[in-house]
Amino acid sequence: MSTGAKKRIMKEYGECMADTPPGMKINFDEQNMTEWEVLMDGPDGSSYAGGHFKLKITFPNEYPFKPPVVSFKTKIYHPNVSNDDKGSMCLGLLRPDEWKPPNKVVAVLRLIHNLLVEPNPDDSIEPSIANEYKENRKEFDKNAKDWVKRYAK
Amino acid sequence: MDSDDDFNSSQMSDEDIMGDQDSDVSVEDGLPPAQSMDQDDVGFESQDKDIMPSKHAFDVDFTVYSPQQIQAYQDKQIEDVSSILGQPPEATAILLRHLRWNKERLIDQYMEKTEDILESAGLGETAQTHPPRLEKVAGFVCDICCEDDANQDTFAMKCEHRFCVDCYKQYLSTKIKDEGEAARIRCPGDGCNRVVDSKSLDLLVGEDIKDRYQVLLTRTYVDDKENLRWCPAPNCIYALQCGVKDKDLLQIVPTVHCECGHDFCFGCSLNDHQPAPCALVKKWLKKCEDDSETANWISANTKECPKCNSTIEKNGGCNHMTCRKCRNEFCWMCMGVWSEHGTSWYNCNRFEEKSGTEARDAQAKSRQSLERYLHYYNRYANHEQSAKLDKDIYLKTEKKMTALQTTTGMSWIEVQFLDAASQALQQCRQTLKWTYAFAYYLARNNATEIFEDNQKDLEMAVENLSEMFEKPIDQLQGLKVEMLDKTAYCTKRRIILLDDTAENLKSGNWEFNVSLS
Incomplete structure (x- = not known):
């Protein structure tokens, strides 16, 4: 990774610390600055309230020309998070064709926060969960809360 | 399987082919084709050329173009339209790509609402201003790398999203090299939709990336145009033009022949599959791929x-x-x-008992439909296999013939009949193979009997010729005349079969037991 990219990541870390989205905490390791660990509380009032989620943000070698990669380390019942051991997310800013180099990680964190408040079933990675979210919100809420209890306490 | 039948691609004059080319936005004006071919397969039977019409019912018109020709034609179109619109060529190129090279529509829309079309093409206001250049700006901090050295060169397009040159370069090369984008690279600025034009690009990137950019642009040009298609053969550089549209594919099977020798369907890019229309081919391949038939067999033949x-x-x-x-x-x-x-x-x-009878009926029915499928599938697969074997034998024979040439002093040209025979065999087996997929879906009517006769005749001709390949080498020379005859006969039978199926397909005389659409 180039020194420019490192410089940029450092700067972004500073920005994130100054303006951390609500309920998030970033664990930054200067020895390994391309992998951030983010601890996030489920937003109040959402189906994930009360849950504590661990996320990993990985910066690719080509950063910032390629988007960072987000993965949920804690299992979460969400239409936009893959229901596998990767827990990956791929929408909006995080898509390579949408990402622009001036975009910042803090925007990514906000995007994640907003998606927990309001999932986007139209751009889902788990169609069955998206469908349930659209057709049977009650059942979705129940499942999401269930998973919070099981995995995110 | 590819039938490298370049030997029978008789070079015709292009006049008549160009003449009835489709009239919509076309490539024909000003662009001489690399080679224009007619599917006149008679090969060695030159006397037949006078008797038979040069165009068969199963032929389609097409032209082969090299990448240089496509590039040159693109450039010419850009130049023409550029002078009409009064826009510089690099902006015109973006506009043309934006409207998928429909120049009439571009000119119309440009005349009507200039601003709108410039905006939607990612050009913003008029692009007709001073050329792009690098600048040093005091107090500038690059939003990508956070560099604030006052001496660094910076660049921005008309949208004024300014970044340092290194980041701009890096951005463009990532887009071009890693992501294979060209025509639609947007400004790196957050949310900006302005498209990076070729002049700005020239200023920023090195030769190797420029070359790649041009290759990608040519590729999108072909992809954008409905009447152009790349030859799908590995490493082939040619593109083909054909007027057959998607909606015509139920009446026609547009097999085209590339300069590289590859025969493929212009409709679906698969290897030549005449006489079966694309929709049937798709169904058939899916059917063969699915394990459902194996399961069917198990259910028909076994119990637990x-x-x-x-x-x-x-x-x-x-x-x-x-x-x-x-x-x-x-x-x-x-x-x-x-x-x-x-x-x-x-x-x-x-x-x-009733339940027993029903179970038996179900089992018999399943078995019957399976047997029908297997009948056609076995013949289909057999021709595919035989074509491979024919080729193997030919390759072995060819080796021996080369040896024979050196020992007996026979000339190269004297052994070419073997080559011709092998090519004809490949081509006929390819056709035969697909007649079986075709027949599987064919519902019985008056026309099917003729089809089956044609199929039988072709099959017999092919097997006769194939058999000759198995003869010992020392006899082959003596069989030359017979082999030439049989080759010509095979080719003729193939043309008859394809003519009949293509004509009936065109006039809708076939009935299929599945829906084609």
């Missing part, structure tokens, strides 16, 4: 042991089954325990 669930194929004998695995004894008909059958050893009471 009621005790241990082992799959059992009954290979004859009475209904008294003994499972080899768990030694369970049961009745094949009712699947019940054998000991309960009492004295009616060879006759199960439940055999005559």
Whole structure:
């Protein structure tokens, strides 16, 4: 990774610390600055309230020309998070064709926060969960809360 | 399987082909084709050329273009439109790509609402201003790398999203090299949709990336145009133009022949599959791919042991089954325990009951449809296999013939009949193969009988010719005339079959037992 990219990541870390989205905490390791660990509380009032989620943000070698990669380390019942051991997310800013180099990680964190408040079933990675979210919100809420209890306490 | 039949691609004059080319936005004006071909397959039978019409019902018109020709034609179109619009060529290129090279529509829209079209093409206001250049800006901090050196060169397009040159370069090369984008690279600015034009690009990137950019642009040009298609053969550089549209594909099977020798369908890019239309080919390949037929076979031929669930194929004998695995004894008909059958050893009471009859009917029906499928599939697969074997034998023969040439002093040209025969065999087997997929979906009517006769004749001709390849080498020279005859006959039978199927397809005389659309 180039020194420019490192410089940029450092700067972004500073920005994130100054303006951390609500309920998030970033664990930054200067020895390994391309992998951030983010601890996030489920937003109040959402189906994930009360849950504590661990996320990993990985910066690719080509950063910032390629988007960072987000993965949920804690299992979460969400239409936009893959229901596998990767827990990956791929929408909006995080898509390579949408990402622009001036975009910042803090925007990514906000995007994640907003998606927990309001999932986007139209751009889902788990169609069955998206469908349930659209057709049977009650059942979705129940499942999401269930998973919070099981995995995110 | 590809039939490298470049030998029979007789070079025709392009006049008549160019003449009835489709009239919409076309490539023909000002662009001489690399080579124009007609599917006149008669090959060696030159005397037939005078008797038979040069165009068959299964032929389509097409032209082969090299990348240089496509590039040159693109440039010419850009230049023409550029002078009409009064826009510089690099902006015109973006506009043309934006409207998928429909220049009439571009000119119309440009005249009507200039601003709108510039905006939607990512050009913003008029692009007709001072050329792009690098600048040093005091107090500038690059939003990508956070560099604030006052001496660094920076660049911005008209949208004024300014970044340092290194980041701009890096951005463009990532887009071009890693992501393979060209025509639609947007400004790196957050949310900006302005497209990076080729002049800005020239200023920023090195030669190797420029070359790649041009290749990608040419590729999108071909991809954008409905009447152009790349030859799908590996490493082939040519593109082909053909006027057949998607909606025509139910009436026509547009096989085209690339300069590289590859025959493929312009409709779906698969290898030549005449006489079967694309829709049937798709269905057939899917059917063959699915394991459903294997499952069908199992359901038609086997049952499970009621005790241990082992799959059992009954290979004859009475209904008294003994499972080899768990030694369970049961009745094949009712699947019940054998000991309960009492004295009616060879006759199960439940055999005559309604449920038993229904089960039997279902099984028979399943078996029948399976057998029908297997009939056609086996013949289809057989021709595919035989074509490979034919080729193998030919390659072996060719080696020996080369040896023969050196020992007996026979000339190269004298052994070419073998080559011709092999090519004809490949091509005919390819056709035959698809006649079976075609026949599988064909519903019986008056036309099918003629088709089956044609199929039979071609098959016989092909097998006769194929057989000759197996003769020992020393006899081959003596069989030259016979082989030439048989080659010509095969080719002729193929043309007759394809002519008939293509004509009936065009006039809608075939009935299929599946829906094509």
